[in-house]
Amino acid sequence: MTPPQGGTGDGSPSAARGVDADGRDSPGLEARAAGESSQVAIVVTENAVTVSFNNPARRNVFTPEVALSVVDALEVAASQRLPLVLRSAAPGMFVAGADLVSVRARTTNDSLDRSTGKVFDQLYDHPYPTVAVVDGFALGGGCELALACDFRISTPDARWGLPEVTLGLIPSAGGLSRLRSLVGESIAVDLTLTGRRISGAEAARIGLVQRLASAENLDEQLAALLHELSQADPMALRLAKGAMRVVGDQNRLVDAAAQALCIANPDAQARIEALLGK
Template structure:
């Protein structure tokens, strides 16, 4: 499939897939059409067997600067509910995507852009990146998962400061508070993203998927239910090619050849 506001690039050899929002003149702001395209592209990436998925924004200025304010300004409550549900579907699809997802935060990431990044497994920011849950200054709050995912990532008080004050932080501060896992010099950003995505894609796919499912379950229920899921996921990997190959390679002191 092809879309007007995003691209999906699949490397069939490595399994590294890149989904790029391509509205640089609008700082990659998320319209309804763009969100629907992302939803479709995620399903296509999964069907193509993506082993690592990078989410990026086109141009030099923004990752995703937020939702489309010109669309939101006159929304009724029912219309806003439908828009929120679409944003949640996209974020949930990212969070549950079967392969590791990486937000490549280069430039502005505000509002819905932050929420898109929060739904990814890993976040890498360029030094010049600027991030913020800035909705409060529009008279609203984060509506695509930010009130929930941000607190789990950075802690309650830090999340409340970011949301209540609409603070904007740079890449270094984002790394310091745990919003992103890594901050990279601007000149080395693309190279580091390629390196990380390739490393993730080279890991055994079944084990990585099971690990993601178990790690995500931490937030979905009690520790007891999470531990039960972990046991099932762990034991279910035995007998797979990657489990046999990984352990044989370790014993034979060689590099594994995963499927």
């Protein structure tokens, strides 16, 4: 993790500092550096813990290594009672999807175990606010990652979608139920069964995205949101978010079971192989 540097509170790396939620020095933050990888940078500021995906050559594909870094960042954010921000280190992208090499290697038991899906659940269940900042592609696993967050900030030209059915798969990290709860069943059916991509502007129109900003104003929009959140009491934020989660999300298990059947289908394997070979 990037060592904290002394901060301005705007959520940018230059604002990083090593303090706990009560303003005391927090020497434990630097020990979390093991959570970083060559594909991820983790920065702690006074207003948020930011995970920056940094694998532009593969459009920030969501690998198991990246998933572990997100888990580590969630632990830091929970201990500091801070929001978590997910974004790309490089402009013009977010997360293009899951790592198809890893998906292709999954067994039926792997899918039923939901080891990868649990990362999305941990993000969804994080006690403090979570924010996805999307510029570019948020497809498949990348879209599900953003769906697991409380806030989604997007550029109008970003590309959102769940194209899994075109690969003989389905969204299996809770994305189906979360999409339906955000946009309603009719629109969720359209997006899921066609696998079509939509713009950030359309995503905002249907309620998938809460805040739109140009690429040049993304940082300003994020800073404004983090400032708003910083004015609230952390305990009140946690209780309010928890109250909205009381009903739970039993469909996560249904998603996993359906994906397990898809993984075992030879046609799905052939479709993934064809895409990887392009």
